[in-house]
Amino acid sequence: MDEHNQEQENKPLEFNSRVDLTKLQESVEQIKSELGKVIIGQQDMVELLIISILANGHSLIEGVPGVAKTVTAKLLAKTMNVDFSRIQFTPDLMPSDILGTSIFNVKTSEFEFKKGPLFSNIILIDEINRAPAKTQAALFEAMAERQITIDSMEYDMQPPFLVFATQNPVEQEGTYRLPEAQLDRFLFKINVDYPSLEEEIQILESKHAQKNKDVESMITSVLTAKQIATYQETIKEIIVEDNLLKYIASIVNNTRTNANLYLGASPRASIAIMDASKALAAINGRDFVTPDDIKKVASPILSHRIILTPEREMEGFTAEKVVQQIMETIEIPR
Known part of the structure; x- marks a missing residue:
C-alpha cells in the first residue's frame, strides 16, 4: 500500500484543460498546412489572420506590392467553406x-433589391484607401x-462576416486616408515585410516547380461556417485572470497619458487585446491567457489606433516603437 502511494506521489501532475481545444488546434494546423x-x-501574418477569424475581427494588411498580401x-x-468576395x-x-x-x-411593378459583393462571408478588399468617403462610409457601417x-x-x-483589407504604404497618389473611426474597427493592422533571402530562394524554387x-x-x-461559429464561442470560454485584465488596462491607459502620443487608444483596443490574446492562447492549446499572449498581440492592435505627436513624427519615431516602449x-x- 505504501509503495502504491509512493508511486502516485512520484507521478507527474497532468494538465487537464478546462476547455476542449483539440479540434480547434487541429483545424488551425490544417489551415496552416494548406497555406504552406x-x-x-x-507566418506572423497567417497567425494574426487566423486569430482575427477566431476573435471575429477585421484585419488591415499593409505592405509594399508583391509580398503576398492579397494571395x-x-x-x-x-x-x-464559406462565401467569398474580392472587391x-x-x-x-x-x-x-x-x-x-x-x-x-x-x-411585379415593384423595386427589388439586388445584393452587391459586400453580402458575403469573407470580404477581401484590395487597396482599401483608394475609395472615396461615401464608399468608405458604406463599408464602415x-x-x-x-x-x-x-x-x-x-x-x-x-x-x-469578416473584412480583410490591403493597402500600400508607399503610394499616396489617388488615395484617401482612412478615418480614425474606421481604423479603430480593424482588430489588427498587420505590417508585411519583404521575405528573407532564404525565403525568397524558396519562393523561386516553389514557383518553378508549380509550372x-x-x-x-x-x-x-x-472549415465550415458552423465550425467557425463554434470556435468563436469556444474562445469566449478562455480564462483571463484579474491581474492580466489590469495589465491590459494599464497598457491602453498609458497610451492616453504618453508624452509621445497625440491620440491614445480607446476601450475598444482593450477589448481587442483581451479577445485576441484569448484566441492566441487557444491556438497554443491553453485555456488561459499569459502575459506573453498579451505582449504578442498588443503592437498590431495598438499601432493603428494611436497618433504620434508632430515632434516625435519628425524625429522618426514610429507607433510600433512607442508601443514597444510602453510594454x-x-x-x-507574475
Whole structure:
C-alpha cells in the first residue's frame, strides 16, 4: 500500500484543460498546412489572420506590392467553406457598387433589391484607401454594425462576416486616408515585410516547380461556417485572470497619458487585446491567457489606433516603437 502511494506521489501532475481545444488546434494546423503549400514564410501574418477569424475581427494588411498580401488572404478564405468576395477599391467606386441597388421589376411593378459583393462571408478588399468617403462610409457601417441600411431597410450580414483589407504604404497618389473611426474597427493592422533571402530562394524554387499549376486548386477547405461559429464561442470560454485584465488596462491607459502620443487608444483596443490574446492562447492549446499572449498581440492592435505627436513624427519615431516602449514600462504580472 505504501509503495502504491509512493508511486502516485512520484507521478507527474497532468494538465487537464478546462476547455476542449483539440479540434480547434487541429483545424488551425490544417489551415496552416494548406497555406504552406503555396505561401512561403509570412507566418506572423497567417497567425494574426487566423486569430482575427477566431476573435471575429477585421484585419488591415499593409505592405509594399508583391509580398503576398492579397494571395494569402484569398487562399485563407479558400480554406473555409464559406462565401467569398474580392472587391478592388478605386477612386470612382460608389456605395451601390459594393452594397447593391434597387432595380425595378417590370413583371411585379415593384423595386427589388439586388445584393452587391459586400453580402458575403469573407470580404477581401484590395487597396482599401483608394475609395472615396461615401464608399468608405458604406463599408464602415457594415464593418461596425454587421448590417447595412438601404432605402430605410436594414439588412443583416450573415455570420461569419469578416473584412480583410490591403493597402500600400508607399503610394499616396489617388488615395484617401482612412478615418480614425474606421481604423479603430480593424482588430489588427498587420505590417508585411519583404521575405528573407532564404525565403525568397524558396519562393523561386516553389514557383518553378508549380509550372502552370493553379495555386487555388491546391487548397482544400477545412472549415465550415458552423465550425467557425463554434470556435468563436469556444474562445469566449478562455480564462483571463484579474491581474492580466489590469495589465491590459494599464497598457491602453498609458497610451492616453504618453508624452509621445497625440491620440491614445480607446476601450475598444482593450477589448481587442483581451479577445485576441484569448484566441492566441487557444491556438497554443491553453485555456488561459499569459502575459506573453498579451505582449504578442498588443503592437498590431495598438499601432493603428494611436497618433504620434508632430515632434516625435519628425524625429522618426514610429507607433510600433512607442508601443514597444510602453510594454517595457508596464510591470508584467507574475
